[in-house]
Amino acid sequence: MARPLARLLVLFLAFAGFAHAELTPERRIQIQALFPQATSIENKLPDFPVYPVYQVTELIGYAYESVDFSNLQGFAGKPIRMLIGLDTRGRFTGVRILDHHEPVFLHGLGEEPLFDFVNQYPGHSLRQQIIIDTTNSRHSGKTSDGDVVHFDGVSKATVSVLIINDTMLSSALKVARAKLEGFTQAAPTRARSDFYESLSWPELVDRGYIGHWRLSTAAVEDSLGRTLGDYPDAPEAEPGKPFTELYFAYINSPMVGRNLLGDKGYRQLMEKTGDDSQVLAVMSRGAYPHLGPDFVPASTPDRLGMVQNNLSVEMRDLNMFDTGIRLQARGMPAFDRQSLFRVGGNAGYNPGAPAEMKLTVELARNHLLVDKTTLEVPVAFAGELFETVDVSPGPGSRQQPIWVSLWQQRWWQISLLVAGLTILTVFFARQRTLSRYPKAVHRFRWGFLFFTLFFIGFYAQGQLSVVNIYTLLLALWDGFSLDVFLLDPIIFILWGYTFVTLFIWGRGLFCGWLCPFGALQEMASWLGQKLGVRQIRVPERWHRKLILLKYPILLGLVGTAFYSLTLAEQLAEVEPFKTSITLLFVRYWPFVAYAIALVAASLFIHKFYCRYLCPLGAGLAALGRFRLFSWLDRVELCGNPCQHCKNECGINAIRKDGRVDYDECIQCLECVVILQDSQQCVDKRLKAKRKKQPEILATDAIDIIEVT
Known part of the structure; x- marks a missing residue:
């Protein structure tokens, strides 16, 4: 009797699971809108909550609900439910808002600004760093600088759109890493905390603890397809000097951080940034440094981006050199610009795995034509700086909570x-x-x-x-x-x-x-x-x-x-x-x-x-x-009989x-002022009169109150 019951239970559970995963007509229409070229949409996978989408027999992407991968709450305390389309190259194909409780959109601005905001995502990739412009001051509309893309935010709804962006990126990364080729992660690493010896700048560079890259003028001209003479305002490198020379270092490693900043500076930086932050130092010299003249401190670098494992790694200036922290390694050359960047974001950063920075060179031929080229800078540090961790990278690997950046801004x-x-x-x-x-x-x-x-x-x-x-x-x-x-x-x-x-x-x-x-x-x-x-x-x-x-x-x-x-x-x-x-x-x-x-x-x-x-x-x-x-003090005459x-x-x-x-x-304190005022408070006026006249009749008090 037990076996038939067990079989019936298994069949019931299997049917329940199938019913839950079965594609409803309404959901099919919604996904079709995200993938107009789709000819077949399958049920939600039983082992991973995504809907595979095909064009004939070719897999073209996946659709999924954001709440299956992200439980980030909106401003009203409830998640913003979205249906998101992601193609096999890691590009967003579309976004549909299924449900939300954001008061500013429901009962304020209306939902049109919300729809306009999410409609900026289709066509953009996880390989790009998407930055939400919350001030509308630096960028107008959707612009792209190399791997950095700026989206217009929504005035009065900054928190809501940042939550949407974080939900979009974090959920899409989980899908990409599980289902798309080229997005799988290398073995996670962290800096060895016990690895240190006092070294000079040349020794740090020679051992591969500090990365070094040079860009010649000829290489820039070759990439642009023109000589620098075609650009009236192009910076000129000194004879025999590179157009740009970059140095970069992973500061979390005590071997690097303590030698570059000194023990006190390293300790101060780590205390200020916290154990969950990863810091990359970038130094440059030459005609074209890594930061432009209009760079705003504490923002993302305007000329530099970073990619690891085909994903854009967020870089944000810490603006720490104004707080007493400075580079002080022995034998260090002089630099034109130097920065400390917090790196990571939704994609995270694995310091022991190869990555690449992308330097964007932008030069104007005239007031109408601007040429742009992006050069790749390999980023890899000596392996002995790091150790492999079993499950997830240790300190510095966890994504910084979204509220931290909001407080910083x-x-x-x-x-x-x-x-x-x-x-x-x-x-x-x-x-x-x-x-x-x-x-x-x-x-x-x-x-x-x-x-x-x-x-x-x-x-x-x-x-x-x-x-x-x-x-x-x-x-x-x-x-x-x-x-x-x-x-x-x-x-x-x-x-x-x-x-x-x-x-x-x-x-x-x-x-x-x-x-x-x-x-x-x-x-x-x-x-x-x-x-x-x-x-x-x-x-x-x-x-x-x-x-x-x-x-x-x-x-x-x-x-x-x-x-x-x-x-x-x-x-x-x-x-x-x-x-x-x-x-x-x-x-x-x-x-x-x-x-x-x-x-x-x-x-x-x-x-x-x-x-x-x-x-x-x-x-x-x-x-x-x-x-x-x-x-609020009261005295005996308050209310009996004084009503002032x-x-x-x-x-x-x-x-x-x-x-x-x-x-x-x-708490306007008007009654406190009256009580302290010898001209308004009856009690004080009576006391003052008693000092002048030792004996006072009760009718005098009544006269004073009536006058008041």
């Missing part, structure tokens, strides 16, 4: 934000002292609100959102990964700072000082007062009911996210942040009208949206109840009995 924005947060922290920590100077406090507050709106909001795109909350909850539900939250350094830093300060000052530090839309409302309220717009003061009993509206909105959004992330993203449009801050009101008119209406409401009711509708504020208020301190602070509180966060409602308080 935005270093100055990060620095400015951290400086601003540091100043704000010092200000809040010393608020009782500084509040004695009302004018200085008001000027600082308005200056910081402008910093928040224009730098944090409009420029750095640092608007926190309730979407971030349920992205975090979904990540905890599905399996937490910090990488997805590190993709936007500004958002990550702001969330980290906000979370910590919630337990010190409560919700108000963010809502009153760091929220760009909150700053925009504050400015609208100020403008309304200056224009003489009648300010509406919501009656206390209605105000206490209306402030509760934001809590069911928050619960509804979070609950919906677990049911349907797409629906939750649509409902999150209750927040006007994307329309006003991210897209600068350039959007479909109903969204713009809604955002403008909320800003206009602040002309009449101070920070209307923050007080009654903001689900993000509700979430922060809930966490802010766990704060450790109550910084309550009357001056624009957001109505002070109750009639004088207590501060920290769930609603935005």
